[in-house]
Amino acid sequence: MQSCDIDTHQVNIVLTTDEEIRDLNFRFRKIDAATNVLSFPFEEPDDSSVHLFSQKELGDIVISFDRAVQESQTYNQPLQQRLNWLIVHGLLHLIGYDHERSEKDAEIMLKKEHDLLNEYKNQRSVLMPHLAVNVDHVATIREARGINEPDPVTAAAICELAGAQGIVVHLREDRRHIQDRDVKILRETVKTKLNLEMGAAQEIIEFALDLKPDMVTLVPEKRKELTTEGGLNIVSQKKKIARTIGKMTKANIPVSLFIDPDLKQIKAAADVGATFVEIHTGAYADATNESLQFDEFELIRTAAEEAHLLGLRVNAGHGLGYTNTAAIAAIDPIEELSIGHAIISRSVFSGLEQAVRDMCEIVESGSFY
C-alpha cells in the first residue's frame, strides 16, 4: 500500500467460499459464476457519518479461499503466494486499475502487478535461493565403466559456468561414485562453494577435516540404498551428531543436517548446534497426486519457517526436477536447492550447460511467485 501511496487508508480483506463469491458476482455484476477475487471500492455515504470513520476507507477485497486453494494447486504455487497475488490484484482494482477496460489498461495493470509482487519478493527474509548441482551422477556413469570419463570435475566446472552457485558431492563409504581424487581436485577448482555430503563415519570425518570443504551436509548412509533414502534421525543420535558438529566447528566448517520436514528433527537440529538444515523434498517429489503433493509442500514450508525462527539456515533438496522446483524455491527462508539427478538426466539430451541454465531460471522464477 505504501508503494501505491495509499497507506493512510484501510482495506478490508474478506476470505469467503466459491458459493458466496458467486452470489456477490451475480448481485453486483450480474455474472452468474464464481470468481477468484472481487473488489468493492468504498462509497462515501451521502450524510455526514463519514466523519465517524477513524481512518479513510479504500474498500473491500473479497477472495474465494476455495478458488485460491484450487489455483495454488493448479499452478503448483504456494497458497500464501497465490493469496498475495489475489490481494495485489484486488487492491489495484480498488484504486482504479482495470484490465477489462482496454488492452492498454490491461497492460498497465499487469505491469503494476508485476512491479508490486517483485517488490514484495525482494522483501524475502533471505535472498533469492541458489542452485547447487550434485555431480555424483556423472561419477556413477564413469564408475559403471571403471574408466576415467565422464569426469565430475569437468561437469562441476561446466555447472559453474552455466550459473550454478554451488557444487555438491557425496563421498560414500563404499566409494560407489565420487572418489577421493574427485573431491581433492574439486577443492582446488570449485570457484563457488563446495558442499561435501557425508555420513558421520570416522574415516570420512577425518577426510573432511583435512579437506576443509566450504560446508558439509551430514546424511544417513546405508550400503544397500540406491540413493539417500530418508533424513537423519537426529533425535535418536544427538550426542554423536553434536560431537561431529563440534569437530567441524573447530575447523570452521559449517554443518548442515539433512532431515525430513519434521518439527521434532528441526528442533533437535537447533539443539545440536547445526548451522543449516537441508529439508528432504523426496516425499514431495514422489507424491502421486496433487493433493498429496500439496500436503507434502505444506510440511516443507512449515518446517522451513520453523527452522528459520529457531535461527537455522535452510536448504532443501532430493528428487527435485523441472516441474516441481519453482514452488520450493519460493519458500521464503530457503537459501539453496541441491539438485542432481534431474539436471544430469536432462543434460544427456540438452547438454549440461543448457540443463543447468534451465534449472537456474526455474529457481529464480520460483522466487517471483
Ligand code: PXP
Ligand atoms: N540432497 C541430498 C542430501 C542428497 O543425498 C541428494 C542425492 O544425492 C540430493 C540432495 C540430490 O538429489 P537428486 O539427485 O534427486 O536431485
